[in-house]
Structures are given as C-alpha cells and as structure tokens.
Amino acid sequence: MRHLSSFALRAATVSAAVMLVLSLLGSYWGWWRAEGALRQQLDLAIAAEAEGFVREFEETGLRGLAISVDTYARRRGPLFVAVLAPDGRVIAGRLPQAPPPLRGFANLPGTGERPSLRVLGGTLPGGGTLLVAADLTPVDKAAMALAWTPPMAGGAAALLAMILGFVAAGRMERRLSSASDAARDVMEGDLTRRLPLSGRDDEFDRLTETFNVLLGRIEALMIAQRQVTDDIAHDLRSPLSRLRQLLEGALAGPRDPAADAAMLERGMAELDAVLSSFSALLRIARAESGVLRQGFSPVDLSVLVETSAEIYTPVAEEAGKTLRTEIAPGITLQGDAALLRQAVVNLIENAVNHGGPHIALRLRPGPVIEVEDDGPGIPAEEREAAIRRFHRLDRSRSMPGTGLGLALVAAAARAHDGTLVLEEGAGGRGLRVRLKLAL
Amino acid sequence: MRILLIEDDETTAGYIAKGLREEGHVVDHASNGRDGMFLAMSEPFDVIVTDRMLPGPDGLSIIRAIRLAEIATPVLMLTALGDVEKRVEGLEAGADDYLGKPFAFAELRARIRALARRPSGPPAEQSVLGLGELRMDLLQRTVTRGARKLDLLPTEWRLLEFLMRHPGEVITRTMLLEKVWDFSFDPTTNVVDVHVSRLRRKLDLPGEAPMIRTVRGAGYALSAPGTEG
Structure with a gap:
C-alpha cells in the first residue's frame, strides 16, 4: 500500500480533519444559539401565563387566584403554577421542587428525578408569592438534538473524503506508476516507448503529452547522433585506411623528393575529402538537431534562388548544359538562409554533375523548389537510398562530391518542416527533385 | 608586420x-x-x-x-x-x-x-573605384577599362567590385565564395574558376596586359599591369 503516503490521500486526510473540527465548533455554536432562542421563547410563555394569573388576582383576589391555580395544576398544562403564603407554604397549585420565594426569573437545578426548572416569581399584594415554572428538559433535549446535526454531517463528510482520497490515491498511484515504468523503459534504452494516455484529456494527459513530445525529441536527437556515429564509422574509415596505406607504402619505399611530393599531395587530397565529409556530417547533424530553429529569420527565397541561378548559369554552360529558371517573385519564409542556400546549390550542382543537358530550376508558392533534369535519373527503387548519407550511385562514384549532398538537402527540408521528394522528370525521363518547405 | x-x-x-x-x-x-x-x-x-x-x-x-x-x-x-x-x-x-x-x-x-x-575604421563611401586604367562607377553602374566599356553580369560585377576593393591582394577561392557569394560551404563544381575566367575574358582582351593573375595553390589577384606580377 504505497499510496498510503500519496498526495491525494494526504489532501483528503487534511480536509477530513478540517471538516471534523469545523463541524464540532459548529455544533457547539449551534447548541448555544438554539438553547438561547428556546429559553427566550420559554421565558415569554412563562411571563404571559404569569400575567394572566396576576390579572385573575386583581379581579378575584387571592381566593379566586388559588382556585384557578389549582384548576390549572389539575389540567396539567405545560407549565407549573403555585401560590405561596408569606411563610413559604404552598397555598394552591404545585411545583416538582420545593419552591423558594423569589422575584424575577431564576433557574432551579434539577435533583435526581426532579427536572431542572425555569421559574418566574412575583410577590402578590398582601404578602403571597406567585410562581410560574417550566420544565427545562424539552428545551435541553431540543438544543442537544440540533447541536448533534453538524458533527453527524461533518463526520459523514470526513469519512467520505477519506474514502474518496483513498480511491484517488490508488488511481493516481496507478497512473503515475505506469508513467514512471515507461520513463524507466526509456532510460534503459527503449527510446520508442511513450507514456500512456488515459484519454480523459485531464491535466495528467496534458502533462503526459508534453512529456511524450519531449521523448520524441530525445529519440530524434539520439537517432540522429547514432546515425552520425555510424556514418563516421562506416564511411570515413575507408578513406582513412587508404591514407594510412598510402603513408605506409611511401615510408617503406626509397626516399625520392618527386615521388614523396606526389604522395604528400595525394595524401592531402584524401584528407581534404575526409575533412569535407566530416564537416558536411556535422552540418547535417546540426540541421537535424533542430537547434537552428532558434536562429530562424525571414528569408527572401525568390532572391536566394534567383541569385543561385545567376551564379550557376555560367557553370552549367561550361559543363555543356543549360539552366532554365521559373522563379515566382516575393516568396519569403522563416528559415536559415545559409542552410537553404546550400540546399539549393546542392540540388543545382547535383544536376550539373550527374544530370542531363537540360536543367530546370523552379520556385513556386508553397514554397516548393524544384530542380529537374533530363539525364539518366535514379531508378525508383534507389530513390529512397539516394537521400541517405554517403549513398552514391555506382555510375557517379568517379564524380566529385561527398555523397552527402542530398542528405543535407533532406536535413534542410526537415529543419524547415518540409519534405524532399525524388521523382521522374517530365515524360518519365530524368529526375525531378522537389523540396517542399513549410512557411 | x-x-x-x-x-x-x-x-x-x-x-x-x-x-x-x-x-x-x-x-x-x-x-x-x-x-x-x-x-x-x-x-x-x-x-x-x-x-x-x-x-x-x-x-x-x-x-x-x-x-x-x-x-x-x-x-x-x-x-x-x-x-x-x-x-x-x-x-x-x-x-x-x-x-x-x-x-x-x-x-x-x-x-x-x-x-x-584594410584601412582602419569604416570604409569611406566611394562612388568610383579605380585601379590602373580600370574604373568602376558604383552610382552609374558602369565599368571601363581605358576607353572600352565592359558589359558585366551581376555576379561578375560583384566579383570585380570585391577584387577592386582588394587591389594586389591574393584572394583565395574560399574568400570569394564567402564574401562575394555568401557560400559557407565547399561547392562540388568549379564555380569560382568559371566566374573568374568569364570575368577575365571580358576584362583582359587578347593583346591587353592581363590584370587578373592566378596564384597557384592560393587564388587570384587583381592588379594594374606593371605594378605586380
């Protein structure tokens, strides 16, 4: 019963205790108020009755009063009435207790069988005393009955609160422990695990959703990181091994300034290739980590694409190709200008290096950037792989490049909530690369 | 230094x-x-x-x-x-x-x-750049070598303007990529060489003393004929 220490149960216990204390205080206050009111009522009734007897006395004298008091006593009305002689003897009527001669209101405490009384005494002209009294028992009973109501209700409410708290604690315990189990699975390496939702869309679900988004980000970052590590392991190893063999071979051979210089230049070229792959990988990793988003600023995509086209039109011409453009004006978005520029340049350079003689560069509202050429294209089954890091089609192995060009474009697309699609060009020939970005 | x-x-x-x-x-x-x-x-x-x-x-x-x-x-x-x-x-x-x-x-x-x-302090607002017989009027957007008017494309203009602001200095390909085209990466095509050779064809006609010099293993330098190289 781990949930005995639960927050919900503690909250319920505290509220139950507060309810009990309040209901006890309420009960005392209720009793005090009720008793006061009932006594006042009683005093009024006593006074009214006494007044009636006094009028009787004024009209009929002591004799008449004694007769009507006796009559009243025999009738057993709610009140006790007695007339005392000046020496304290009871002349008429009756009282449950030996009455003292008194004036004004007084309480007579009950003894044994005899009840407590409320008594009003008055001296009659001629020395006698008229006493009117009422039994206090019903008043006390009524006040007590009223006073008991709040603690009964309070006790029931407190009990209910405890039960509800216990149930809530159990539920919370179950929900939190499922979340904590899931979190532990994630910690142990199952990055695809997500916290379960109850579907009630309450504050727990909202918190859980936030945590799930967080877990998604962690998973994406971990995958990206793992991917980069794998790529480095697989694809940088071979040029580095080549470099090592080159150095080893040169070291074993005889010293010859010309051959050594040639070897050092080859070695530098290999190293430069490794470094440029490395720096491209870091860039891709950075783009995929989403940290660039904080630096997003307005980018005029039309100008960016137009400028890239201007720069590459002569390059395409020198390569014996034509670069045609259809650029919609005034397209802007929030993004990373440097990354977008590199993505556009990579697409154009891919077409110049690997594509056919006619290259089309388009920018349409969306924004969508398309680069199309009428070259050999990429077979449908290879298109998915072409976007991956270090993937190079067999026929392009001799061409310049790191094999990371499209991977960077794909990373740029993702960094801008966009997509990269490779498809056939017009008429089923060539290749059309479509980079769709989100505004 | x-x-x-x-x-x-x-x-x-x-x-x-x-x-x-x-x-x-x-x-x-x-x-x-x-x-x-x-x-x-x-x-x-x-x-x-x-x-x-x-x-x-x-x-x-x-x-x-x-x-x-x-x-x-x-x-x-x-x-x-x-x-x-x-x-x-x-x-x-x-x-x-x-x-x-x-x-x-x-x-x-x-x-x-x-x-x-680089001159210390912010560069003075020049409206005309000159180097030897080469003149670039930044307001009228015209370039002349001697009496001959050069017809430059926007990218060639930006390239020449940068070179004219650094007369006689060796400018590497990376510097041109970064400062003229805002490329912070290595392109896989010979984009710099293509533009420099196009500019050179317009700037140095056959028979004229060449102003753009290729520095092997480093980059390019623009200088008035006879002053350097």
Missing part, C-alpha cells in the same frame, strides 16, 4: 608562427586567453589571430574586451571544424574575419594580408 597569435594548441600555434615568421612577420604567441588579452590590450599589433576556444577568457570575450577598449586592430578568428554557423556570432563580437580549422596556410596568409591592408 607584428602579429599577435592567441592559440592554445602547441602544434597549430607552432605551424602558424613558423609560417608567418618565414614570411618576415614578427609573431608574439600567447597560449591562453588571459595572456592573449593582456598582450592585445598593452601592445600595438597590426593583426590579431585568435582561436575561438581558449583556456581563460575565450576568443569572443577577448574580441569584445579589446573593442570596448577601442582598439581597432583587425582580428581574425580561428574556429573548430563544423563551427561555421557560429560565424555570425564571431563577427558580431567584433572579429573582422573568420577561418575554420583546418585551413591551408595560403588561406591564412591571404586573409591576414587582406586584414592588414
């Missing part, structure tokens, strides 16, 4: 200092940020070359501090591979140029020369 080099990696520092001394420069080397900042503040240098990551105050803090002290010495900041995105941060702190490691020595040399030749 007197150059301050702030670099904590001994091998890199040795390589840079040796190369610069061979060029005839005086090199003071500081191997941590504290010494570097002290030297930069207390002695006059023509150029400061500082690493970005340093023990003690880092390169950015040093640059901010010396700029606060109103020392206008040009600063070249070196940075680790893949840090190119941090370029803007360095330039905003007051660095004048930025070079990613590893670099070819020729690249560093060209950049230090470009920085040292």
Whole structure:
C-alpha cells in the first residue's frame, strides 16, 4: 500500500480533519444559539401565563387566584403554577421542587428525578408569592438534538473524503506508476516507448503529452547522433585506411623528393575529402538537431534562388548544359538562409554533375523548389537510398562530391518542416527533385 | 608586420608562427586567453589571430574586451571544424574575419594580408573605384577599362567590385565564395574558376596586359599591369 503516503490521500486526510473540527465548533455554536432562542421563547410563555394569573388576582383576589391555580395544576398544562403564603407554604397549585420565594426569573437545578426548572416569581399584594415554572428538559433535549446535526454531517463528510482520497490515491498511484515504468523503459534504452494516455484529456494527459513530445525529441536527437556515429564509422574509415596505406607504402619505399611530393599531395587530397565529409556530417547533424530553429529569420527565397541561378548559369554552360529558371517573385519564409542556400546549390550542382543537358530550376508558392533534369535519373527503387548519407550511385562514384549532398538537402527540408521528394522528370525521363518547405 | 597569435594548441600555434615568421612577420604567441588579452590590450599589433576556444577568457570575450577598449586592430578568428554557423556570432563580437580549422596556410596568409591592408575604421563611401586604367562607377553602374566599356553580369560585377576593393591582394577561392557569394560551404563544381575566367575574358582582351593573375595553390589577384606580377 504505497499510496498510503500519496498526495491525494494526504489532501483528503487534511480536509477530513478540517471538516471534523469545523463541524464540532459548529455544533457547539449551534447548541448555544438554539438553547438561547428556546429559553427566550420559554421565558415569554412563562411571563404571559404569569400575567394572566396576576390579572385573575386583581379581579378575584387571592381566593379566586388559588382556585384557578389549582384548576390549572389539575389540567396539567405545560407549565407549573403555585401560590405561596408569606411563610413559604404552598397555598394552591404545585411545583416538582420545593419552591423558594423569589422575584424575577431564576433557574432551579434539577435533583435526581426532579427536572431542572425555569421559574418566574412575583410577590402578590398582601404578602403571597406567585410562581410560574417550566420544565427545562424539552428545551435541553431540543438544543442537544440540533447541536448533534453538524458533527453527524461533518463526520459523514470526513469519512467520505477519506474514502474518496483513498480511491484517488490508488488511481493516481496507478497512473503515475505506469508513467514512471515507461520513463524507466526509456532510460534503459527503449527510446520508442511513450507514456500512456488515459484519454480523459485531464491535466495528467496534458502533462503526459508534453512529456511524450519531449521523448520524441530525445529519440530524434539520439537517432540522429547514432546515425552520425555510424556514418563516421562506416564511411570515413575507408578513406582513412587508404591514407594510412598510402603513408605506409611511401615510408617503406626509397626516399625520392618527386615521388614523396606526389604522395604528400595525394595524401592531402584524401584528407581534404575526409575533412569535407566530416564537416558536411556535422552540418547535417546540426540541421537535424533542430537547434537552428532558434536562429530562424525571414528569408527572401525568390532572391536566394534567383541569385543561385545567376551564379550557376555560367557553370552549367561550361559543363555543356543549360539552366532554365521559373522563379515566382516575393516568396519569403522563416528559415536559415545559409542552410537553404546550400540546399539549393546542392540540388543545382547535383544536376550539373550527374544530370542531363537540360536543367530546370523552379520556385513556386508553397514554397516548393524544384530542380529537374533530363539525364539518366535514379531508378525508383534507389530513390529512397539516394537521400541517405554517403549513398552514391555506382555510375557517379568517379564524380566529385561527398555523397552527402542530398542528405543535407533532406536535413534542410526537415529543419524547415518540409519534405524532399525524388521523382521522374517530365515524360518519365530524368529526375525531378522537389523540396517542399513549410512557411 | 607584428602579429599577435592567441592559440592554445602547441602544434597549430607552432605551424602558424613558423609560417608567418618565414614570411618576415614578427609573431608574439600567447597560449591562453588571459595572456592573449593582456598582450592585445598593452601592445600595438597590426593583426590579431585568435582561436575561438581558449583556456581563460575565450576568443569572443577577448574580441569584445579589446573593442570596448577601442582598439581597432583587425582580428581574425580561428574556429573548430563544423563551427561555421557560429560565424555570425564571431563577427558580431567584433572579429573582422573568420577561418575554420583546418585551413591551408595560403588561406591564412591571404586573409591576414587582406586584414592588414584594410584601412582602419569604416570604409569611406566611394562612388568610383579605380585601379590602373580600370574604373568602376558604383552610382552609374558602369565599368571601363581605358576607353572600352565592359558589359558585366551581376555576379561578375560583384566579383570585380570585391577584387577592386582588394587591389594586389591574393584572394583565395574560399574568400570569394564567402564574401562575394555568401557560400559557407565547399561547392562540388568549379564555380569560382568559371566566374573568374568569364570575368577575365571580358576584362583582359587578347593583346591587353592581363590584370587578373592566378596564384597557384592560393587564388587570384587583381592588379594594374606593371605594378605586380
């Protein structure tokens, strides 16, 4: 019963205790108020009755009063009435207790069988005393009955609160422990695990959703990181091994300034290739980590694409190709200008290096950037792989490049909530690369 | 020239200092940020070359501090591979140029020369650039070599304007990519060579003395015929 220490149960216990204390205080206050009111009522009734007897006395004298008091006593009305002689003897009527001669209101405490009384005494002209009294028992009973109501209700409410708290604690315990189990699975390496939702869309679900988004980000970052590590392991190893063999071979051979210089230049070229792959990988990793988003600023995509086209039109011409453009004006978005520029340049350079003689560069509202050429294209089954890091089609192995060009474009697309699609060009020939970005 | 080099990696520092001394420069080397900042503040240098990551105050803090002290010495900041995105941060702190490691020595040399030749303070608003018989009117958007008017495309114009602002200096391909086209990456095509050769075809007609010189293994330089090369 781990949930005995639960927050919900503690909250319920505290509220139950507060309810009990309040209901006890309420009960005392209720009793005090009720008793006061009932006594006042009683005093009024006593006074009214006494007044009636006094009028009787004024009209009929002591004799008449004694007769009507006796009559009243025999009738057993709610009140006790007695007339005392000046020496304290009871002349008429009756009282449950030996009455003292008194004036004004007084309480007579009950003894044994005899009840407590409320008594009003008055001296009659001629020395006698008229006493009117009422039994206090019903008043006390009524006040007590009223006073008991709040603690009964309070006790029931407190009990209910405890039960509800216990149930809530159990539920919370179950929900939190499922979340904590899931979190532990994630910690142990199952990055695809997500916290379960109850579907009630309450504050727990909202918190859980936030945590799930967080877990998604962690998973994406971990995958990206793992991917980069794998790529480095697989694809940088071979040029580095080549470099090592080159150095080893040169070291074993005889010293010859010309051959050594040639070897050092080859070695530098290999190293430069490794470094440029490395720096491209870091860039891709950075783009995929989403940290660039904080630096997003307005980018005029039309100008960016137009400028890239201007720069590459002569390059395409020198390569014996034509670069045609259809650029919609005034397209802007929030993004990373440097990354977008590199993505556009990579697409154009891919077409110049690997594509056919006619290259089309388009920018349409969306924004969508398309680069199309009428070259050999990429077979449908290879298109998915072409976007991956270090993937190079067999026929392009001799061409310049790191094999990371499209991977960077794909990373740029993702960094801008966009997509990269490779498809056939017009008429089923060539290749059309479509980079769709989100505004 | 007197150059301050702030670099904590001994091998890199040795390589840079040796190369610069061979060029005839005086090199003071500081191997941590504290010494570097002290030297930069207390002695006059023509150029400061500082690493970005340093023990003690880092390169950015040093640059901010010396700029606060109103020392206008040009600063070249070196940075680790893949840090190119941090370029803007360095330039905003007051660095004048930025070079990613590893670099070819020729690249560093060209950049230090470009920085040292730069007139201190903000560049004066010139409306006409001139070099030998070459004149570029920035307001009328015309370029003439002697009496001949050159018809340049926008990219060729930007390239020539940059070269004319750095007369006689060796400008590397990377510098052109970064400063003319805003490319912070290595393209896989010979984009720089294509534009330079196109510009050269318009600028240096057969029979005229060539103004654009190719510096092998480094880059290009624009100079008035007869002054250099």
